[in-house]
Amino acid sequence: MKLKFYVLTSRDFKALLRHNSPEYSNIPKENTVIVINSLSKAYEEKVKAHCEKEEIEYYITESNGTPAKGKNSVLDLFLASDNDYCVLVDGDDYLTAQGVKVYKDIANLPAPPDAVCLKNQVGMSKGKRTKPFTVNYKNLIKDFNYESLKKYAGHDHQTALRFALWRQKYFMVQRDYSEGNEIHCRVTWYSKKAAEFRFDEELVIGEDTLQMLRLKHEALINNLNMYTYNENPISYIYDYTQNGTLCQVTNNMTNFEWLKPYLTKMKEMKVAGQLHKNTTLPTLQVYK
Numbered sequence: 001m002k003l004k005f006y007v008l009t010s011r012d013f014k015a016l017l018r019h020n021s022p023e024y025s026n027i028p029k030e031n032t033v034i035v036i037n038s039l040s041k042a043y044e045e046k047v048k049a050h051c052e053k054e055e056i057e058y059y060i061t062e063s064n065g066t067p068a069k070g071k072n073s074v075l076d077l078f079l080a081s082d083n084d085y086c087v088l089v090d091g092d093d094y095l096t097a098q099g100v101k102v103y104k105d106i107a108n109l110p111a112p113p114d115a116v117c118l119k120n121q122v123g124m125s126k127g128k129r130t131k132p133f134t135v136n137y138k139n140l141i142k143d144f145n146y147e148s149l150k151k152y153a154g155h156d157h158q159t160a161l162r163f164a165l166w167r168q169k170y171f172m173v174q175r176d177y178s179e180g181n182e183i184h185c186r187v188t189w190y191s192k193k194a195a196e197f198r199f200d201e202e203l204v205i206g207e208d209t210l211q212m213l214r215l216k217h218e219a220l221i222n223n224l225n226m227y228t229y230n231e232n233p234i235s236y237i238y239d240y241t242q243n244g245t246l247c248q249v250t251n252n253m254t255n256f257e258w259l260k261p262y263l264t265k266m267k268e269m270k271v272a273g274q275l276h277k278n279t280t281l282p283t284l285q286v287y288k
Contacts, residue, residue, distance in 0.1 A: 003107040009091030025095040034058040037070035068199035068207040099235025115226040116189035123238040137175035153254035163256040206262040217274040227284035
């Protein structure tokens with residue numbers, strides 16, 4: 001099976017260098033495809049020069065500034081290629097060296113899956129790894145957060161109340177339809193069949209979760225072969241720095257305007273029968 005690691009990059013050159021570095025991912029250059037999806041022509045040229053110097057396959061795709069647009073350009077390139085499977089990596093994040101081996105071993109399974117999403121995913125902030133992204137939804141829903149939004153974020157009564165209600169609704173939706181206590185189940189592994197499903201480009205934040213839920217629906221109605229990978233060993237590091245999209249759009253989690261379109265999309269999926277309450281995907285056993 002032919003597997004390639006597609007690295008999506010838009011602005012962080014230093015982070016991009018981690019993917020082929022022996023100190024980080026150490027992805028073999030011949031297995032790497034760098035997808036440049038940036039609003040900066042200067043950044044495009046810088047990455048292009050790097051790829052040509054290092055003899056790494058690369059493509060420049062049209063950007064509108066949203067993560068979903070870039071991720072869809074990766075899927076389009078994968079679909080047009082002769083590769084059998086794609087590992088999609090955000091350029092700001094990185095795979096562990098062990099993670100590269102995990103995905104190569106998945107490709108060598110007797111029947112590789114169509115899609116794999118991550119459970120117990122680990123993050124990194126300011127160079128330090130964080131605990132897995134598992135949460136206590138009961139406590140988060142109970143914590144209405146109105147006073148904090150009003151007092152510390154400086155919102156007026158109506159804005160603080162609206163954000164608090166949206167935030168509470170978000171956690172209720174995640175509790176009912178995500179994977180157990182997971183808040184963010186990123187899909188990293190795609191077959192050609194799974195890559196036909198698009199990220200929602202109307203979302204600035206939440207496109208990964210929505211994509212996972214759409215693929216999960218297809219799996220539960222037997223259109224796809226999809227699993228969770230329990231991050232043992234750890235394969236993927238989500239690097240959420242102060243310069244990331246999440247922090248910029250939410251103003252460090254004090255602005256929740258992004259939740260309105262996300263909750264609207266979730267409601268549409270629920271009406272269409274595409275959300276499955278209190279269901280979980282099977283766990284992929286890479287190693288026995």
